Amino acid sequence: MPSPASTSDLQRDCRKRRKMNLRAVQTSMHYGRRPRVSCELSLVAEATDATTKSVFLPAPIHFSEPQSYVAGAEATAWKIRIPREIGAILRQTQSMSGCVRIIQTGLGILVCVVSFCSRDTQTPAKGNAMPTNFPTRSRWLLVAYVVICFLTLLPVLGIAFNSASSVGGIPMTVLWLTACFAMHALLCCVGYVTVFRHWANDVDSEDTDQRSLIGGVKK
Amino acid sequence: MTAITILILATYVVIVLAIGFAATKKSSDTAEDYFVASRSLSWFHLGATLFATWMSTFAFIGSPGFYYKNGVSWYLPHGFLVVASPFLLWLIGRRIWARGRAHGYITPADLLADHYSSGLTRFLVAIVCLLALVPYCLVQLIGVGKVLEAATVGAIPYTWGVTAAVAAIAIYTYLGGIRAVVWTDAVQAICFGLLMVVGAAVAIYASGGLLTGIESAVDAQPDSFVFDTSKAGSPLSLLVMWTCGYILLPHMWQRAYMASSAKSLSRSIVMGAVLAFFVIAIPSLIIGCLGMGFLPGLQDSDAFVPTMYVNYLPMAVPFVVLATFAAGMSTVDSQLLSASSVVTQDLVRPLFGDKLTPSGARKVGRITSTCLLVFVMVIALSPWGQGNIIVLASKGTGIALLLLVPLLGALFTKEGDGSAVTASLILGSLTLLMLETRVLSLSIPYGFHPAIAAVAVQAIVFLAISASASPKAQAAS
Numbered sequence: 001m002p003s004p005a006s007t008s009d010l011q012r013d014c015r016k017r018r019k020m021n022l023r024a025v026q027t028s029m030h031y032g033r034r035p036r037v038s039c040e041l042s043l044v045a046e047a048t049d050a051t052t053k054s055v056f057l058p059a060p061i062h063f064s065e066p067q068s069y070v071a072g073a074e075a076t077a078w079k080i081r082i083p084r085e086i087g088a089i090l091r092q093t094q095s096m097s098g099c100v101r102i103i104q105t106g107l108g109i110l111v112c113v114v115s116f117c118s119r120d121t122q123t124p125a126k127g128n129a130m131p132t133n134f135p136t137r138s139r140w141l142l143v144a145y146v147v148i149c150f151l152t153l154l155p156v157l158g159i160a161f162n163s164a165s166s167v168g169g170i171p172m173t174v175l176w177l178t179a180c181f182a183m184h185a186l187l188c189c190v191g192y193v194t195v196f197r198h199w200a201n202d203v204d205s206e207d208t209d210q211r212s213l214i215g216g217v218k219k
Numbered sequence: 220m221t222a223i224t225i226l227i228l229a230t231y232v233v234i235v236l237a238i239g240f241a242a243t244k245k246s247s248d249t250a251e252d253y254f255v256a257s258r259s260l261s262w263f264h265l266g267a268t269l270f271a272t273w274m275s276t277f278a279f280i281g282s283p284g285f286y287y288k289n290g291v292s293w294y295l296p297h298g299f300l301v302v303a304s305p306f307l308l309w310l311i312g313r314r315i316w317a318r319g320r321a322h323g324y325i326t327p328a329d330l331l332a333d334h335y336s337s338g339l340t341r342f343l344v345a346i347v348c349l350l351a352l353v354p355y356c357l358v359q360l361i362g363v364g365k366v367l368e369a370a371t372v373g374a375i376p377y378t379w380g381v382t383a384a385v386a387a388i389a390i391y392t393y394l395g396g397i398r399a400v401v402w403t404d405a406v407q408a409i410c411f412g413l414l415m416v417v418g419a420a421v422a423i424y425a426s427g428g429l430l431t432g433i434e435s436a437v438d439a440q441p442d443s444f445v446f447d448t449s450k451a452g453s454p455l456s457l458l459v460m461w462t463c464g465y466i467l468l469p470h471m472w473q474r475a476y477m478a479s480s481a482k483s484l485s486r487s488i489v490m491g492a493v494l495a496f497f498v499i500a501i502p503s504l505i506i507g508c509l510g511m512g513f514l515p516g517l518q519d520s521d522a523f524v525p526t527m528y529v530n531y532l533p534m535a536v537p538f539v540v541l542a543t544f545a546a547g548m549s550t551v552d553s554q555l556l557s558a559s560s561v562v563t564q565d566l567v568r569p570l571f572g573d574k575l576t577p578s579g580a581r582k583v584g585r586i587t588s589t590c591l592l593v594f595v596m597v598i599a600l601s602p603w604g605q606g607n608i609i610v611l612a613s614k615g616t617g618i619a620l621l622l623l624v625p626l627l628g629a630l631f632t633k634e635g636d637g638s639a640v641t642a643s644l645i646l647g648s649l650t651l652l653m654l655e656t657r658v659l660s661l662s663i664p665y666g667f668h669p670a671i672a673a674v675a676v677q678a679i680v681f682l683a684i685s686a687s688a689s690p691k692a693q694a695a696s
Contacts, residue, residue: 145306152303156295156455158448164441169430171437171444173291174504177298181500184302188309188492196309196485203317203481 137195144187152180221374224367224537231541232387235548238406239390239399250580254325254560255476256398262483266490268401268553269308269474271408273465273491274301275355275550276362276543278499279411281608283418284520286507290443293609294504296457301495304465305488311466312475314630316484319476326557327472327622328565334629337637338569343644345565347621348469349558353595355468355615356554358608359547360384360599362521366543369525370536378600384544385596388551389589400552401477407545412498414542417535418524419502425531426513429505435512443511452665457613460670463623464616470550470557472622521608551592558591559584614655617670621647624677628685639684647677 154176155162161176168175251257260268278301285293315330324330327348332341360381367380426432437444446454465471478484510523514530517523528539563583568575575583598604624647625640653659654669663672 142310145303145310149303152295152299153455156292156446156448156451158446158451162446162448164437164444166434166437170433171291173444173446174294174508177291177294178501178504181298181302181496184299184306185492185496188306188489191306191309192485192489196488197482199313200481200485207480 141187141191141195145184148180148183148187151183152177221371224371224375224540227537227541228383228544231544235387235403235406236390238402242399242402249577250560250563250584251323251325252398253581253584254556254564255319255473256401258320258477259479260401260477260483261479262486262490264401264405265474265478265483266487266494267405267408268477269305269471269487269491270412270494271404271546271549272470272474272553273304273550274408274411274495274499274546276359276366276547277608277612278503279415279543279546280362280366280521280524281358281612282499282503283506283510284523285607285609286504287510287517287523288520290440290508290511292443292446292454293457293507295446295454296461297503298500299458300461300465301500302492304462305491305495307462307466308475308484308488308491311626311630312488313481313484315466315472315475316478316481324476325473326561326564327469327626328561331622331625331629331640332565335625335637335640337641339641340625340637340644341565341569343641343648344622344625345561347618347644347648348561348565351468351615351618351621352470352554352558352591353598353615354611354618356551356558356591356595357598357604358612358615359551359554360595361605361611362608363543363547364599365519365521366525367540369522370529370540372529381596381599384547384551385592387544388548388555389592400549400556403552404549407549410545411542412494414535414538415498415502415506417532417538418527419505421527421532421535422506422509422513425527426509429509432509432512436508436510438512439515440511443508450666452663452667452671456666456668456671460613460616460620460668464619467619467622467626468616469561469619470553473557473560474553551595555588555592556584559587562587613668617651617655617668617673620670620674621651621677623674624681628681632685636685636688639681639688642684643677643681646680647673650676 154160155173161172163172165172170178249257282293282297285297318324318330322329322333324333326345328341328344331344332338363384364377364380367375367383368377423429423432426435466475475484478487506524506527510527514523514527517526525536525539528536563575563580567583568580621644624643628640650659651669651673654661654663654672661672663669
C-alpha cells in the first residue's frame with residue numbers, strides 16, 4: 001500500500017494518466033480505431049476516494065470497453081466505475097475459479113487426446129500374443145474412458161457439482177455421479193459395437209484358421 | 220419364520236450340490252479343467268460368474284450399509300468399481316486372456332514369472348495372491364453369519380450361520396471344481412440380483428416415495444451428500460483399489476483365462492457393465508441413502524439391510540438370507556479354487572516338477588481349499604477377526620493392488636526385469652505392512668490409503684531398477 005505521504009503525488013500522477021487516457025480514447029474514436037485505455041489500478045483506486053478499498057494487482061489491467069468510458073467521459077464516472085469493475089472481476093474470479101480449472105484441465109486433456117490419437121499405431125509389447133496393435137477406434141474409446149473418469153472425479157476434487165442442493169429432487173452430487181456411471185455403461189455398449197466385436201471376430205476367425213491348418217486338433 | 224428360512228436354505232443347498240455333482244460329470248481329470256474350466260466358458264457363463272464373483276456379500280449387504288453410514292463418499296468408489304471396472308477387462312483382461320491362451324497359464328504368477336523369467340517372482344506373487352484372498356474370503360463368511368443372525372432375530376446365531384456356509388461350500392467345491400462353481404454362480408447371480416432390485420423397491424416404499432425419501436435423507440444427514448474435499452484421498456484410494464481389484468484379485472484374474480473365445484470375453488464385458496449398473500449400483504444407492512431417512516440410528520451398518528427387511532417386508536426375510544448365502548458362496552468357492560490353484564501351481568509344482576500328476580494336483584488343490592476354508596472359518600468365528608465388511612474387503616483389494624505394477628510392466632512395457640519386479644514386490648509389501656500395522660507412523664496426506672503409498676513405492680523402485688538395468692541388458696545382448 002502506498003504511504004499516506006505520497007497520496008498527493010499519486011493523485012497528481014493519476015490525474016495526468018487519466019487525461020492521457022481520455023485523450024487516447026478521443027483520438028482513437030476520431031480515427032475509427034478501437035481505443036485501449038490503461039491504468040494502474042492501485043493508483044486509481046487510491047486516488048478516487050480515501051474510503052475506497054485499495055486493490056493491488058501485480059500488473060496493470062487493460063480495459064477495452066470504450067463505450068463505458070466514452071459515454072460518460074467525465075472524470076467522476078471514471079472514479080465510480082473502476083472500483084466496481086474491479087469488484088466484479090474479483091467476484092467473478094472467485095466464483096468462476098472452478099470453471100477456469102475445468103477449462104484448463106479440459107484443454108490439457110484435449111491436447112493429450114489429439115497427440116495420442118494422431119500417433120501411429122504402436123507395436124505390441126514383448127511376448128504379447130494379441131494380434132492387435134492399437135487402432136484408432138480403440139484409442140478414441142480409451143480417451144473417452146479417461147475423459148469420463150475425469151468427469152466422474154469432479155465432485156470429489158471439489159472442482160464442480162459437489163453440492164447437496166436439489167436438482168429435480170435429487171442431490172446434485174448424486175445426480176452427476178449417476179450420469180457419469182451411466183456414460184461408463186453406455187461406453188461399454190458403444191465399445192462393443194465399434195471395437196470389441198470386430199476385434200473378437202478377427203481373433204476368433206484367426207483361431208479357426210489355425211485350427212483348420214493343424215487338422216482341427218484342439219489346443 | 221426361522222423354520223421357513225432353514226427349509227429354503229436347505230432346499231437351495233441341495234439344488235446347488237446337485238448342480239455341482241452334475242458338473243463333475245462334465246469335468247476331465249486335468250488341472251486346467253479343474254482350475255480354469257479348460258478355457259471353455261461361453262459369454263453367458265463368463266458374464267454371470269464375473270458378476271456373481273465380484274458382487275459378493277459386500278455388494279448385497281456391505282455396500283448399502285456403507286452408503287447408510289458414509290453417504291455419497293462411498294458412491295464414487297462403489298459406482299466406479301461396478302461400472303468402470305468391466306472396461307478394465309477390455310484394456311487389461313483381454314491381454315491376460317490372450318497370453319493365458321497362448322501359453323496355457325493357470326495362475327497370475329504363471330504370467331508374471333514367465334514374463335520376467337524369475338522363480339522368485341513366482342513365489343512372491345503366489346504369497347501376495349494368498350494374502351489378498353484371505354480378507355475377501357473372510358468377509359463372505361462374516362456377511363452370511365451376520366445376516367442369518369439379524370434376519371432370524373438371533374434364532375440362528377452367527378456361529379451356526381458361518382459353519383453351515385462353510386460346510387455347503389466345502390462339499391460342492393470339493394466335488395466339482397471350477398465348473399461347478401461357474402454353474403452355481405449363474406443361479407446365485409440371478410438370485411441376489413433380483414433381491415437387490417426388490418430391496419430398492421422396499422426402501423422406496425418404506426420412505427414414502429423416491430423423492431420424498433431423498434428429501435428426508437438429505438434433511439437428516441446433509442453432510443452425507445457432499446464430499447469432504449480435504450479427505451478426498453479416502454474415496455479416491457477406495458476407487459483405485461476396488462476398480463483394479465476387478466482384475467488383480469487372483470480369482471478375478473483367473474476368470475480372464477477362462478473365456479472360450481474373444482467373443483465370449485467381449486460380450487461378458489458388456490453384460491458385466493450394464494448388469495452391474497442397473498442391478499448393483501443404483502439399487503445399492505437407493506437402499507442405503509433412503510435408509511438414512513426412514514431407519515436412522517443403526518450402529519452396525521452391516522445389519523441395515525436385514526433390519527430393513529425385518530421391519531418392512533418380513534415375508535421376504537428367508538429370501539434375503541438365501542440371497543446373502545448365494546452371494547457369499549459364489550465368491551468364496553471361487554476364491555478357494557483360486558487359492559488351491561496358486562498353492563498347487565506356484566508352490567508345490569516347482570518343488571515336484573513332473574512328478575506331480577494331474578490327479579495329484581487335484582488332490583493338493585482339494586486339500587488346500589479345505590485347509591483355507593477351515594482357517595478362514597476360525598478367523599471369522601474369533602472376535603478379533605470380525606469387522607466392517609467393506610473395511611475388511613478393502614484390505615484384500617489393497618494387497619491385490621501390489622500386483623498392479625508388475626502386471627502393467629509385463630503387459631505394456633518392452634523391458635522385462637526379474638530383479639526390478641522382485642524388489643518392487645518386496646519393498647511394496649513391506650511398505651504396506653508397516654503402514655497397516657502402524658510400525659511406520661506416517662500420516663499420508665488427504666487420507667490416502669496405505670496401499671496407494673505402497674504402489675507408489677513399487678512404481679518408483681520398478682522404474683528405477685528397470686531404467687538402470689536396461690542399458691546393461693542392451694549392452695549384454
